[in-house]
Amino acid sequence: MPILILADHDNHTLSEATARLLTAAGRLGDAIDILVAGQGVAPVAEAAARLAGARSVLVADGEALAHFIAEPVADILVQLADRYDAILAAANSSGKDVLPRVAARLDVMQLSDVVAIKGADVFSRPIYAGNAIETVRSRDGKKIVTVRTSSFEAASTLETSAPIETLAFDAGPVRTRFVRLDASPSDRPDLSSARIIVSGGRALGSKQAxxxxxxxxxxxxxxxxxxxxxxxxxxxxxxxxxVGQTGKIVAPDLYIACGISGAIQHVAGMKDSKVIVAINSDAEAPIFAVADYGLVADIFEAVPELTGKL
Structure with a gap:
């Protein structure tokens, strides 16, 4: 089964989500190509070509793709669709913007937020805020899939590189205009792919706290x-x-929840973490039901003490 995955990047750096997406695609087959769409994306393409399991990297480079506006990216995927039996993207803001357009134009169903691939046409996805897992079978000729990448391990990086092909493409008319990007610069690991996350809740009481x-x-x-x-x-x-059902879905190696009661919407976004530590003064807080380690204590005493001992 030939498979195309949409690389996740910022025009400079390839996101780890792409390596995780490659692992997910490997559950469907081993003929996997990666599409890198953007402007000035040569370094991204080179990084993608070194991922284990990539057959080739397709590069669509142009001004119309500089800000990853959904319309031109979807146009390219539709133009490439005849070559592939499945198209996958990360279930993040970009993937959720692009792939529904592709599915609609190809007149097939979309399989959203997939957490497990059990066969060429059988997929599992969470429903009811993650309280149940639904397994579905798609009989469509083409599978359009957004993947919760936190559910898959990242593919390794090789010394050798897969071939890179530059595409000639027609972006088509674009009715959306990029105005500006308001980003919060940070030296911290990206929340979606971080191995350790420390989270705080309303119990902290203020921004200063x-x-x-x-x-x-x-x-x-x-x-x-x-x-x-x-x-x-x-x-x-x-x-x-x-973090949560209406925020980011994360699955780090360690998740520390401080002063978070554990509402179902929050738990849906972090319950797949490998180790969960909860610190809360309320011994009946729902967060303790999903925690591997729980400490009933005042966060304003316990957290600084923990910090001091590290």
Whole structure:
């Protein structure tokens, strides 16, 4: 089964999500090509070509693709669709923007947020905020799939490289205009792919308390910082730090939840973490039901003490 995956990148660096996506694609077959669409993406293409399991890398490089606007990327995928039985992308903001357009134009169903691939046409995905796993069979000739990449290990990097092919493409008319990008610069690991995450909840009480309690622990662990929706809505942290059903889905090696009660929407976004540590003063907090290690304690005492001992 020939498979095409859409690389996740920022025009400069290839995201680890692409390596995880390659592992997922390997469950379907071994003829896997990677599409790198953007502007000035030669370094990204070179990095993708070194991923184990990649048959080749296809490069679509042009001004129309500079900001990864969905319309031209979807146009390219539709133009390439005849070559492939499956097209995969990460279930992030980009993949969720592009692939539904492709599925609609090819008149096939989309398989969304897949966490397991059990055969050429059998896929599993979470429903009911992650409380149940639905297994579905698609009989469509082409499979259009967004993948929860945190559910798959990253493919390894090789010394040798797969061949790189530059595509001639027609981006078609674009009705969307890029205005600006408002990004929060950070030296921390990306929240979506971080191996360690320290998260805080509404119990912290203020933005200042969040900064003085959670940030030092994250600094000691070289961790990404997350938050519950309640903490985001209260203005303690930026919106893009939110973990949960309506935020980012994460699965780090270690997730430390500080002052987070464990609402079902938050748990849906982090319950696949390999080790979960919960610190909360309420012994009945739902977070303890999913935690591997739980500490019933005042976060304003326990977290600084933990930070001091690291």
């Amino acid at each position: 969040f900064e003085t309690t959670i940030v030092p622990l994250a600094d000691k662990l070289n961790a990404a910082i997350g938050a519950s929706r309640a903490a985001v809505d209260s203005g303690y942290v930026p919106n893009d730090w939110q």
